[in-house]
Amino acid sequence: MDKEIFAIFGNPVSHSKSPLMHNYAFKGLGYPGCYNRYRLEDGTELRKTFFDLGLKGINITVPHKEHAYNACDVLDDFAQKVGAVNTIVERGGKLYGYNTDAPGFLKAIAEFEEIKSVLFIGAGGTAQSTAVILKEAGYQVSLINRSAARLEKFAKEGFETATFEAFTPKPYDLVINMTSAGLEDESLPAPREILEALIPQAKACVDVIYGKETPFLRLAKELDKPTKDGSDMLLYQGIIAFDHFTDHRYSFDEIKQYMQKAFD
Numbered sequence: 001m002d003k004e005i006f007a008i009f010g011n012p013v014s015h016s017k018s019p020l021m022h023n024y025a026f027k028g029l030g031y032p033g034c035y036n037r038y039r040l041e042d043g044t045e046l047r048k049t050f051f052d053l054g055l056k057g058i059n060i061t062v063p064h065k066e067h068a069y070n071a072c073d074v075l076d077d078f079a080q081k082v083g084a085v086n087t088i089v090e091r092g093g094k095l096y097g098y099n100t101d102a103p104g105f106l107k108a109i110a111e112f113e114e115i116k117s118v119l120f121i122g123a124g125g126t127a128q129s130t131a132v133i134l135k136e137a138g139y140q141v142s143l144i145n146r147s148a149a150r151l152e153k154f155a156k157e158g159f160e161t162a163t164f165e166a167f168t169p170k171p172y173d174l175v176i177n178m179t180s181a182g183l184e185d186e187s188l189p190a191p192r193e194i195l196e197a198l199i200p201q202a203k204a205c206v207d208v209i210y211g212k213e214t215p216f217l218r219l220a221k222e223l224d225k226p227t228k229d230g231s232d233m234l235l236y237q238g239i240i241a242f243d244h245f246t247d248h249r250y251s252f253d254e255i256k257q258y259m260q261k262a263f264d
């Protein structure tokens with residue numbers, strides 16, 4: 001079998017752990033693949049760039065997940081529903097698109113038991129796909145956001161939504177930071193008084209940001225709550241993507257044992 005080339009497309013892309021994760025798994029499993037990174041400036045060039053580079057598959061990160069959706073010939077049902085693609089595989093000259101962020105997130109929060117109600121702080125692209133998969137899995141999902149515009153779509157889909165100003169805190173089992181607040185700054189994702197009312201009533205707090213302790217998780221720890229950052233979400237979306245790249249020939253745990261070395 002010829003060597004297959006994979007990549008992550010994004011802008012910026014230099015910080016991405018995906019090359020390390022996938023290359024550990026290719027090497028460990030003896031699969032003839034190699035994974036690189038590519039800074040794509042113009043998302044409308046995604047499809048052409050994919051073929052020009054002779055790739056077998058890609059992951060897509062910010063800000064190109066909608067462009068990736070538009071670049072595919074075939075979409076799986078879930079990617080179609082949420083309008084965002086983070087994994088593309090080429091088969092017979094056609095591009096097949098998947099969303100592995102949301103199932104990765106679902107698996108990452110499965111360790112928390114007896115969770116029914118979940119509050120998302122934030123209503124961006126990641127919140128969109130994860131809200132849908134959590135709802136399908138039977139969780140009750142509510143969202144609060146800094147501004148009203150992004151909430152409209154969620155309200156239309158039947159989610160309970162509120163801006164910070166219109167929100168009255170009540171108990172939720174899990175409170176999740178779905179914003180980028182804390183990623184490159186030291187800001188909380190919502191006003192402190194809202195968080196201090198919410199967190200003590202929650203069973204645990206989760207952040208989708210990884211690689212650092214965010215002000216949100218720091219506050220949750222100060223309030224004695226179990227916390228979880230976005231590392232498992234990143235690992236699990238990568239394992240599910242790798243499973244598509246390699247046509248389902250390895251088990252989840254076989255891939256995990258090598259891919260998780262990227263987090264050591």
Ligand code: NDP
Nearest residue numbers: 122123124125126146147150179180181189208230233234
């Ligand atoms: P989007 O740009 O689509 O949405 C950003 C959201 O964050 C919006 O709701 C926005 O509110 C809100 N926001 C941004 N800054 C602040 C702030 N200072 N205070 C309050 N709210 C703020 O981003 P994504 O959904 O693509 O990404 C969200 C996060 O998820 C990022 O941190 C990203 O790194 C992380 N992520 C992690 C993954 C993982 O594997 N662990 C995978 C994918 C994403 P408004 O509408 O008012 O602008």
